[in-house]
Amino acid sequence: MARVVLKDVRKSYGEHEVIHGIDLTIEDGEFCVFVGPSGCGKSTLLRMISGLEEVTSGSIEIDGRDVTHAEPSDRGIAMVFQSYALYPHLTVAENIGFGLSLARKPKDEIRKRVEDTARILQLEHLLDRKPKALSGGQRQRVAIGRAIIRNPDVFLFDEPLSNLDAALRSQMRIELTDLHAEFKATMIYVTHDQVEAMTMADKIVVLNGGRIEQVGSPMELYDNPASEFVAGFIGSPKMNLYDGEAAAKMGCRTxxxxxxxxxxxxxxxxxxxxxxxxxxxxxxxIVHLETEALGPMIARVEGSRNFAPNDTVYASPVEGREVLFR
Incomplete structure (x- = not known):
């Protein structure tokens, strides 16, 4: 396990700054999720932690060591990408153990560690197959196995489930959460899917335009969003937000x-x-309304309700659940 500390981390391409002074601490054993819309800087930040992107200024520490300018192989990290990046001519066993083979570890040690890793990921019966004979979920497990076998200090995941269908994504979320519980490892996970963030994370970092909007547990962000951006991004369907005259009458900006x-x-x-x-x-x-006072509104009610287009309805907030941004 390892603590990851980012101090005033910035990234620029020429005169264009894309990461604006990130200060963040990820504790030992935490499952931390970077979430935000496309282009918010979450993958760039992950790649700087991994060493695949240079840091323009600031520093990155892993397990107390300054790794700001260290090579990826010297950072004690393992990364799982959106693309499985498996070698098509190698078997599952050879793909999982590839890094150990490069390091010239003894064959007996490689075989044992591959078997142990395959057991954890329920891949024992697939060790002799080539990637073309695997499903998408199985291929992603092999990619995860290749990371696990290295016993890294920190696991980095860059949108690893985005190529899977909905059912497989749901299954893999559970499997990754189980892996985290078993290994108690520090994991940093990038996604644009707030459902993944809410269901997997110990800590969520919401990014917007290369800056941190809010850091907290899933329910902290859900119950107490620090900004309109977080309020609109966390939750599905998203929060109804109103500004202008309607908000002013309620004594707030939004x-x-x-x-x-x-x-x-x-x-x-x-x-x-x-x-x-x-x-x-x-x-x-889910009921989409057009209200006289506020305009468009979305309500989510339990069970199957017999609403029909053009029906007249009245909406009221649950006491204590309104959010006022002042």
């Missing part, structure tokens, strides 16, 4: 209410509106 914190009634409520669209998901129903 007023926020999450879809799941709205109650709908066909007889009375705070805001009158008309149903525009209904998404029935089985366990709950």
């Amino acid at each position: 007023y926020g209410i999450r879809p799941e914190h709205l109650k709908l009634s066909d007889s009375d409520g705070k805001w009158k509106g008309a149903v525009r669209h209904v998404e029935r998901l089985g366990a709950d129903t």
